[in-house]
Amino acid sequence: AEPSELRRVEDFRRVAERTLSGAAWGYYSNGDGDNQTLRDNCESFKRYRVLPRVLRDVSTIDTSVTVLGSTLDFPVAISPTAHHKMAHPDGEKATARAAASANTGMALSLFANHSLEEVAEAAPQGTRWFNFVLFKDPKRNRELLDRAAKAGYKAVFLTVDQPRFEYLKQITTSKGKDKTHMFYSTPNLVFPGTPPYGTEEYRSHLYSALKQPMTWDDVDWVKKNTSLPVVLKGILTAEDAQEAVRHGADAVLVSNHGGRQLDGVPATIDVLADIVRAVGGEAEVYLDGGVRTGTDVLKALALGARCVFIGRPALWGLACNGEKGLLQLLNVLKEELVYTMARTGCAKIADINPTLVVHENYYMS
Ligand code: FNR
Numbered sequence: 001a002e003p004s005e006l007r008r009v010e011d012f013r014r015v016a017e018r019t020l021s022g023a024a025w026g027y028y029s030n031g032d033g034d035n036q037t038l039r040d041n042c043e044s045f046k047r048y049r050v051l052p053r054v055l056r057d058v059s060t061i062d063t064s065v066t067v068l069g070s071t072l073d074f075p076v077a078i079s080p081t082a083h084h085k086m087a088h089p090d091g092e093k094a095t096a097r098a099a100a101s102a103n104t105g106m107a108l109s110l111f112a113n114h115s116l117e118e119v120a121e122a123a124p125q126g127t128r129w130f131n132f133v134l135f136k137d138p139k140r141n142r143e144l145l146d147r148a149a150k151a152g153y154k155a156v157f158l159t160v161d162q163p164r165f166e167y168l169k170q171i172t173t174s175k176g177k178d179k180t181h182m183f184y185s186t187p188n189l190v191f192p193g194t195p196p197y198g199t200e201e202y203r204s205h206l207y208s209a210l211k212q213p214m215t216w217d218d219v220d221w222v223k224k225n226t227s228l229p230v231v232l233k234g235i236l237t238a239e240d241a242q243e244a245v246r247h248g249a250d251a252v253l254v255s256n257h258g259g260r261q262l263d264g265v266p267a268t269i270d271v272l273a274d275i276v277r278a279v280g281g282e283a284e285v286y287l288d289g290g291v292r293t294g295t296d297v298l299k300a301l302a303l304g305a306r307c308v309f310i311g312r313p314a315l316w317g318l319a320c321n322g323e324k325g326l327l328q329l330l331n332v333l334k335e336e337l338v339y340t341m342a343r344t345g346c347a348k349i350a351d352i353n354p355t356l357v358v359h360e361n362y363y364m365s
Contacts, residue, residue: 001019001112001320001321001326003321006320006325006329006332007332008116008243008332008336009292009313009329009332009333010292010316010321012316012320012329013316014123014221015094015319016319016320017027018116019319020087020305022088025089025150026117026157028081028086028087028312029087030172030187030260031258031260032167032260032261032265033262033263033264035263036062036259036261036263036264037256037259037263037265038179038259038263038272039259039268039269040259040267041166041229041256041258041259041267041268041290042272042288042290042292043194044267044270044290045290045291045292045293045299047360047361048269048299048303048357048358048360048364049357049359049360050295050299050302050356050359051299051343051345051357051358052344052345052356053346053356054345054348056345056347057347058341058342058345059347061342061347061348062348062349063173063334063337063341063342063348064349065306065307065349067105067249067251067307068231068250068284069154070105070154071126072103072104073194073334074102074337075306075307075308076104076297076307076308076310076330076332076334076337077099077104077106077286077307077309077310078099078104078106078107078309078314079107079255079309079310079314080107080108080109080110080131080157080159080311081109081312081314082109082186083084083111083113083183083184084112084113085113085120085320086183087315087316088255088260088322089322090322091112091114091184091228092108092112092113092114092122093114093118093119093123093320094318094323094326095119096108096119096123096128097122097123097146097323098318098326098330099126099127099128099231099319099326099330100123100125101124101323102327102330102331102334103156104127104330105127105128105129106126106128106129106145107128107130107131108128108129108130108135110130110132110186110188110189111132111188111189112187112188113184113185113186113187114187115187116130116144116148116151116153116188117151118187120151120152120153124152124204127154128154129153129154129156129157129231130145130148130149130153130155131147131155131156131159132144132156132159132222133162133210133211133214133220134211134218134222135210135211136208136209136210136211136220137209139204140191140209140220141222141225143227144188144352145222145225148226148228149226149227153228154203154228154229155228155229155231155251156222156226156229156230156231157231157253158219158232158233159233159234159295160214160219160232160233160234161233161234161236161256161261162261163212164212165210165212165216168206168207183198186196186197189206190300191253193360194206199285203303206342209248216241216243216247219244219247219249220247220248223247223248225361228248229250229269230345231251231284231286232244232249232250232251232252232254233252233253233255234256234257234261234270235251235252235253235255235275236265236266236275237271237346238277238278239273239278240277241275242279243255244282245279245282250283250286251285252275252279252282252286253285253286253287253288253309254271254272254285254287254288254289254290255268255288256268256289257289257290258288258311258312259289264303267289268287268289269287269290270294270300271355272305272337274302275304276303276305277304283346284304285304286308286309287300287305287308288309288311289311291310293333293336294334294335294336294339294340295340296335297336297337297340298306298337298341298356298357299338299345301352302352302353302355302356302357303315303353303354303357308331311331311335312356313333314326314329317330336347
């Protein structure tokens with residue numbers, strides 16, 4: 001695609017759909033069940049309306065924020081997603097470089113196609129966080145947490161909404177229907193004794209090596225075994241958010257895993273305000289799921305998120321020309337946010353507040 005064709009995130013989605021193999025597109029796009037939650041994540045954003053304020057001085061607009069002490073140029077970072085080589089041969093290295101060029105952050109999936117050290121070397125200046133789930137063997141967990149800290153990752157994003165790894169049952173190096181490889185190797189999961197990638201033994205080894213399910217005790221364990229801040233990714237209720245704070249979480253990422261874990265759970269934007277209230281400033285609160293425009297970003301921030309994250313859109317950016325494509329996509333979101341802030345009277349992120357947004361039902365009651 002010509003870069004000039006790519007003006008909105010939706011354009012990247014369309015081009016990615018026509019560029020990627022059917023297998024890759026299917027893996028990236030899928031949700032659980034009937035995809036109700038997957039659709040709702042996007043559609044729910046559109047059910048909120050923006051109430052602009054006029055006659056404010058918006059001659060300069062500052063979109064910068066801090067996330068656990070790291071400054072980002074704008075409040076849109078990259079959620080951890082597995083297997084970036086399915087989108088582009090440079091895989092997570094391209095993602096890391098694009099995020100660093102845009103001065104935003106990237107959470108690296110444990111299921112990445114490059115080792116966490118390779119990704120760090122690809123963009124040493126970038127803000128990166130390490131996405132983690134536990135193995136049964138505490139030695140492995142300690143080793144990975146230590147490696148992440150040593151390689152300059154600034155926080156651990158513990159995925160808490162995946163009590164079972166059904167996903168692993170799909171791992172195969174055999175070719176998909178359209179003769180393209182489905183999955184590439186995942187070096188962060190390799191330890192002495194791990195069977196060769198893609199074999200039946202590998203699959204069952206990994207399936208039994210991971211801790212399924214993790215519990216709150218594991219959150220305590222991670223807090224004790226790393227000096228990095230810990231973010232719980234996959235919180236959807238006020239009760240669990242408060243539990244997260246009690247267990248020392250430094251942040252919660254409100255997420256339904258992009259509709260991939262349990263169909264029928266709410267859209268993230270609909271539960272955000274309750275969670276922000278429940279957390280009461282004791283931890284930072286972020287959101288992912290369905291963020292596709294700068295206006296979506298403003299809505300999430302107005303409802304209390306400190307930063308939002310994108311999952312699939314980052315993959316679409318990669319599919320459209322790797323590092324360059326993703327950088328362009330991030331710039332699209334940044335420019336749209338600037339545009340939206342100007343038209344709502346916000347010169348800086350702190351100006352974005354709850355009075356800027358109402359749910360559409362407000363006008364019907
Ligand atoms: C994911 N997600 C995910 N989450 C996580 O914690 N660890 C992971 O390894 C993955 N892998 C993954 C692969 C693919 C292909 C997708 C689409 C998603 C979930 C991801 O971090 C995020 O929560 C959602 O993608 C956010 O929703 P949107 O932005 O895709 O709508």
